[in-house]
Amino acid sequence: MEEKQLFGKCPYVTSQKVLTGKWSMYIMHILKDGAIRFNELQRRMPEDMTHTTLSRQLKSLEESGLIVRRAYYEIPPKVEYELSEIGYKFDKVLAELEIWGNEYIQYMKDNHML
Amino acid sequence: MEEKQLFGKCPYVTSQKVLTGKWSMYIMHILKDGAIRFNELQRRMPEDMTHTTLSRQLKSLEESGLIVRRAYYEIPPKVEYELSEIGYKFDKVLAELEIWGNEYIQYMKDNHML
DNA sequence: GATACCAGTATCATTTAGGATACCTGGTAA
C-alpha cells in the first residue's frame, strides 16, 4: 500500500494543519505588525475568543515554528510574541487571503447569501 | 458594547471559517483543474478521508458558495463538482499557499523539527 | 485589607469535526 500521509509532504495539507483553528489567520495578521504582549494581543482579538483559547493557539503556533515566544522575567511578567522567520514569510499568503476574503464578502452580500 | 462578530466582516475570520476542516485546501487545489466527478475526486484524495467526510466537506463548500454541484439525472448517476466564480478566484491564495507550504516543509526538515 | 496588573494553567463541559458502517436508488450486465 502506497504511503499517503500528506503532512510534511503536501503543502496544502501541511499548511492547513499548521494554521488550524478558528483564529490562527487573524493572529498571524496581527503579529505582522511586530512583537506584541499577550494581553495586548487579546485586546485586539474578537471578544468571543477567551484567553484560554488564545493561549492554546499561541502554543500550537509556537510548536509549529511560526511564532516565537520571548519571556522577560520581571514583575509583572512580560511576554512577547513575534513571527519567526518562516512565520513572517506567511505574509504573502495573508495578503492574497485578505484580497480574496474581501471579494468573497462583497460577492456574498451582492447575491444576498450573507 | 461594540459589535465584534467578525464573520462577514473580517476577511481572515471569514476565510478561515469558510475554508474549514482538514481537507478544504486540498479539495480546492484539485478542483482548480476543472470539473470532476465525486468518485474520481475521492480517488485523488488521501486514503484516510472517507467518502462520508468528503460528502460533508463538499456540501459545506457548496453552501459557502465556493463550488457548484451539477447533477445529471442519468443511470448510473453523474454528478460534477466545479469551482464557482468566487471559488475560482481563490487560486491566487492557493498559489501563495503552495509556495509557503513547501518552504515551510523544507525549513522544518532543515531544522530537524519534522 | 482589597483590588488590579500580567501571563498564564488546570479542570470541566460543550460544541464541532471526523470516521466506521450500513443502507438507499434504479437500471443494466452476468
Place this chain on the structure above:
DNA sequence: TTACCAGGTATCCTAAATGATACTGGTATC
C-alpha cells in the same frame, strides 16, 4: 437472481477544538 455502478445519506461513536470558570504569583496602588 444476483451483483454492480455512481453518488450519495443516516446513524452512531470517538476525537479534537473551544468555552467557562477558578486559580496562581509578586508588586503596587487605592
